Amino acid sequence: xxxxxxxxxxxxxxxxxxxxxxxxxxxxxxxxxxxxxxxxxxxxxxxxxxxxxxxxxxxxxxxxxxxxxxxxxxxxxxxxxxxxxxxxxxxxxxxxxxxxxxxxxxxxxxxxxxxxxxxxxxxxxxxxxxxxxxxxxxxxxxxxxxxxxxxxxxxxxxxxxxxxxxxxxxxxxxxxxxxxxxxxxxxxxxxxxxxxxxxxxxxxxxxxxxxxxxxxxxxxxxxxxxxxxxxxxxxxxxxxxxxxxxxxxxxxxxxxxxxxxxxxxxxxxxxx
Amino acid sequence: xxxxxxxxxxxxxxxxxxxxxxxxxxxxxxxxxxxxxxxxxxxxxxxxxxxxxxxxxxxxxxxxxxxxxxxxxxxxxxxxxxxxxxxxxxxxxxxxxxxxxxxxxxxxxxxxxxxxxxxxxxxxxxxxxxxxxxxxxxxxxxxxxxxxxxxxxxxxxxxxxxxxxxxxxxxxxxxxxxxxxxxxxxxxxxxxxxxxxxxxxxxxxxxxxxxxxxxxxxxxxxxxxxxxxxxxxxxxxxxxxxxxxxxxxxxxxxxxxxxxxxxxxxxxxxxxxxxxxxxxxxxxxxxxxxxxxxxxxxxxxxxxxxxxxxxxxxxxxxxxxxxxxxxx
Ligand SMILES: Nc1ncnc2c1ncn2[C@@H]1O[C@H](COP(=O)(O)OP(=O)(O)O)[C@@H](O)[C@H]1O
Numbered sequence: 001x002x003x004x005x006x007x008x009x010x011x012x013x014x015x016x017x018x019x020x021x022x023x024x025x026x027x028x029x030x031x032x033x034x035x036x037x038x039x040x041x042x043x044x045x046x047x048x049x050x051x052x053x054x055x056x057x058x059x060x061x062x063x064x065x066x067x068x069x070x071x072x073x074x075x076x077x078x079x080x081x082x083x084x085x086x087x088x089x090x091x092x093x094x095x096x097x098x099x100x101x102x103x104x105x106x107x108x109x110x111x112x113x114x115x116x117x118x119x120x121x122x123x124x125x126x127x128x129x130x131x132x133x134x135x136x137x138x139x140x141x142x143x144x145x146x147x148x149x150x151x152x153x154x155x156x157x158x159x160x161x162x163x164x165x166x167x168x169x170x171x172x173x174x175x176x177x178x179x180x181x182x183x184x185x186x187x188x189x190x191x192x193x194x195x196x197x198x199x200x201x202x203x204x205x206x207x208x209x210x211x212x213x214x215x216x217x218x219x220x221x222x223x224x225x226x227x228x229x230x231x232x233x234x235x236x237x238x239x240x241x242x243x244x245x246x247x248x249x250x251x252x253x254x255x256x257x258x259x260x261x262x263x264x265x266x267x268x269x270x271x272x
Numbered sequence: 273x274x275x276x277x278x279x280x281x282x283x284x285x286x287x288x289x290x291x292x293x294x295x296x297x298x299x300x301x302x303x304x305x306x307x308x309x310x311x312x313x314x315x316x317x318x319x320x321x322x323x324x325x326x327x328x329x330x331x332x333x334x335x336x337x338x339x340x341x342x343x344x345x346x347x348x349x350x351x352x353x354x355x356x357x358x359x360x361x362x363x364x365x366x367x368x369x370x371x372x373x374x375x376x377x378x379x380x381x382x383x384x385x386x387x388x389x390x391x392x393x394x395x396x397x398x399x400x401x402x403x404x405x406x407x408x409x410x411x412x413x414x415x416x417x418x419x420x421x422x423x424x425x426x427x428x429x430x431x432x433x434x435x436x437x438x439x440x441x442x443x444x445x446x447x448x449x450x451x452x453x454x455x456x457x458x459x460x461x462x463x464x465x466x467x468x469x470x471x472x473x474x475x476x477x478x479x480x481x482x483x484x485x486x487x488x489x490x491x492x493x494x495x496x497x498x499x500x501x502x503x504x505x506x507x508x509x510x511x512x513x514x515x516x517x518x519x520x521x522x523x524x525x526x527x528x529x530x531x532x533x534x535x536x537x538x539x540x541x542x543x544x545x546x547x548x549x550x551x552x553x554x555x556x557x558x559x560x561x562x563x564x565x566x567x568x569x570x571x572x573x574x575x576x577x578x579x580x581x582x583x584x585x586x587x588x589x590x591x592x593x594x595x596x597x598x599x600x
Contacts, residue, residue, distance in 0.1 A: 106456055139372060143362060144361075147341050150341060190467065194450035194451065195450040
């Protein structure tokens with residue numbers, strides 16, 4: 001009995017210290033801003049490097065890659081190319097979803113928010129593993145303590161700063177989906193701007209006429225001013241998703257990202 | 273909706289008679305059947321120690337945890353049963369695939385969907401339920417939370433006595449934060465009529481949309497100017513007509529608390545009853561009540577009452593008079 005009590009007491013102690021650690025870690029992250037690329041596409045990449053590999057690289061840099069595959073309503077079967085959607089998100093540490101046009105708005109915000117939670121949970125798990133060994137994770141905690149940790153994760157998801165770079169596949173087949181995409185993005189900004197934390201959005205389309213990506217909207221806190229630029233996006237038949245994700249990666253936090261990338265970065269963008 | 277997340281656990285289906293035993297608290301639950309399923313996992317009717325309960329289980333551990341956190345805060349709102357009460361929280365390790373699934377056990381709410389109940393019991397219940405809902409919302413808002421995902425699917429009428437209860441608490445959000453979960457038709461952001469910040473007025477907007485849904489079960493499109501669409505629909509729905517001024521205020525976010533809205537709705541209902549009784553006294557034919565069939569059939573015998581009473585008195589008087597004539 002006595003021994004048990006001592007043991008329990010000690011465990012509790014360890015747990016409390018662990019929590020403090022996690023909070024501190026997350027607090028640091030909060031200052032560092034959550035970064036996401038949101039890729040909206042309707043098909044398979046057909047040019048340049050493997051998008052999954054590029055997504056993995058982005059994730060290494062602290063940017064998670066989410067992918068939404070948009071289906072036309074009449075399509076009954078999923079086009080083959082959309083398998084790639086899941087693969088890119090998996091290696092990009094993000095969330096993916098394939099939807100019909102009509103459900104796009106709600107999906108865009110769910111995916112974004114889920115990805116935020118996922119990233120923050122990832123940090124928690126990493127921390128737990130470091131303290132309690134490689135087998136420990138959020139799911140292994142007793143329900144009550146898991147509840148406490150989830151509360152911290154939620155608090156941070158609400159208050160952290162967020163940067164979302166929207167990357168739109170502007171190949172010919174996307175043309176009639178663009179009005180819906182535009183609406184969904186405005187809706188996304190309504191959702192995210194209800195948060196306590198700050199947001200920044202940027203929109204790029206790909207491929208650009210001569211470069212990998214094309215700037216549609218520079219970093220800005222809101223997306224309500226996009227109606228004028230949107231109709232002009234569409235291009236030919238190629239879909240160089242990999243190079244586009246790579247170019248998008250360099251658009252984040254220019255101040256802090258490796259300076260050596262600067263030149264490359266400028267040369268791979270063209271203004272809309 | 274199926275989201276792809278990093279951790280991938282096979283989806284779970286439990287069959288009747290299966291037994292779930294908690295990893296931490298060791299309680300055993302026998303599955304009796306499925307009650308429903310949603311975005312997050314499945315809900316089963318179960319039995320433990322001879323008592324029935326509802327068990328929600330999912331491969332998404334963190335979503336279960338979040339819902340449990342909300343249910344726990346509900347338990348703290350004293351003297352008021354807001355959601356189903358929370359009975360147990362635990363994990364279950366699947367004996368075959370070895371994965372751990374999180375679950376919680378809650379009070380089993382046996383009842384009927386709102387629309388079903390109103391169809392079978394009469395329109396007059398709509399007003400009552402609105403008052404109940406506004407009461408509950410007031411309590412919730414006072415304790416610092418907003419329901420968020422208010423929609424018919426998340427409401428159930430238990431009885432007797434009939435009481436509107438909440439089932440899915442997944443959207444419940446602390447005031448001042450961004451709404452955690454919503455459904456477009458009921459969301460003021462979708463209609464361009466406000467933000468997605470958790471404020472009491474967010475729930476009041478959704479409440480009006482719940483009422484709309486009763487008369488437009490297939491919902492309707494928002495059209496080019498969403499606000500106009502709503503106003504037109506409101507104007508065109510006879511059953512909502514009497515509440516129109518309050519509902520417009522709620523749609524436009526002009527109520528800052530449920531109490532204000534409740535006061536106005538109560539006033540409408542009381543007034544209506546007053547005019548009903550006046551009409552009854554004047555014995556005017558129930559023209560306006562033609563649609564309220566339940567009501568008028570119940571009332572018919574009452575209306576004949578004064579007349580029968582008169583006949584009765586007359587008969588007694590006549591009897592006495594006859595006696596008087598005979599014995600005098
Ligand atoms: N406590 C309960 N009592 C009775 N039925 C319930 C209860 N909780 C949920 N249900 C049923 O299960 C369905 C799905 O549950 P819900 O919590 O809405 O799932 P989700 O959050 O995943 O959408 C509900 O629509 C309802 O029919």
